[in-house]
Amino acid sequence: CTHYLFIVVVAVNSTLLTINAGGYIFYTDWAWTSYVVFSISQTLMLVVGATYYLTFTGVPGTATYYALIMTVYTWIAKGAWFALGYPYDFIVTPVWLPSAMLIDLAYWATKKNKHSLILFGGVLCGMSLPLFNMVNLITVADPLETAFKYPRPTLPPYMTPIEPQVGKFYNSPVALGAGAGAVLSVTFAALGCKLNTW
Numbered sequence: 001c002t003h004y005l006f007i008v009v010v011a012v013n014s015t016l017l018t019i020n021a022g023g024y025i026f027y028t029d030w031a032w033t034s035y036v037v038f039s040i041s042q043t044l045m046l047v048v049g050a051t052y053y054l055t056f057t058g059v060p061g062t063a064t065y066y067a068l069i070m071t072v073y074t075w076i077a078k079g080a081w082f083a084l085g086y087p088y089d090f091i092v093t094p095v096w097l098p099s100a101m102l103i104d105l106a107y108w109a110t111k112k113n114k115h116s117l118i119l120f121g122g123v124l125c126g127m128s129l130p131l132f133n134m135v136n137l138i139t140v141a142d143p144l145e146t147a148f149k150y151p152r153p154t155l156p157p158y159m160t161p162i163e164p165q166v167g168k169f170y171n172s173p174v175a176l177g178a179g180a181g182a183v184l185s186v187t188f189a190a191l192g193c194k195l196n197t198w
Contacts, residue, residue: 006195007066010049012073039130039177040184046070046096047125047185050103051117051192060108063121067100095132099125103189118189126185130177 049070050063102124103117110116 007049007053007069010045010052013045035133035173036130036177036180039133039173040181042096042133043099043126043129043177043181043185044188046099046129047103047122048188048192048195050100050125051121051189052195054103054107054117055114055193055196058112060104060112063100063103063107064097067096070096095129095136098132099129102128114193118186118193122186122189123182125189126181126183127178130174130181133177134174 046067050066053066054060054063056062103121106121106124107113107117110120
């Protein structure tokens with residue numbers, strides 16, 4: 001019962017992180033800063049839940065199944081956004097599945113070696129998700145343009161989104177997200193494995 005509860009809690013928190021760190025008002029105001037925060041937060045939530053579930057069952061493929069749970073939760077949540085009048089093309093397709101497949105692949109290819117899963121799976125997930133996320137963003141409408149086209153009617157004038165200084169802080173948000181994610185994901189993969197030994 002406990003492990004199912006953990007999976008639900010992590011998946012729900014992943015959905016909340018998607019909405020908060022990937023929300024278009026936050027994205028509009030902070031642009032690439034939001035992208036980096038989104039990438040790192042999503043990577044860590046994915047890797048801790050996926051490695052926990054994967055090492056609990058010992059069956060390669062369950063990390064991808066866990067990512068599917070996160071995906072469905074997010075579709076439901078962002079579907080509610082659509083019902084509230086948000087543009088459909090901003091309901092971003094979640095990018096966890098290919099990264100979770102890499103975690104499964106690392107576990108399967110190393111013959112269920114937990115230490116290899118932590119090191120290789122963590123690094124692969126951390127480095128890949130920002131790349132997949134950027135490809136994902138390229139395929140949808142520009143969030144900045146979207147925010148100006150569909151302003152929130154409840155916002156007071158002083159909170160109207162302003163165009164951010166893109167590139168002021170980060171020259172390469174993908175590299176920053178991938179680098180930080182790769183390091184932190186190894187730690188969170190170890191945490192996911194450790195949760196099974198309590």
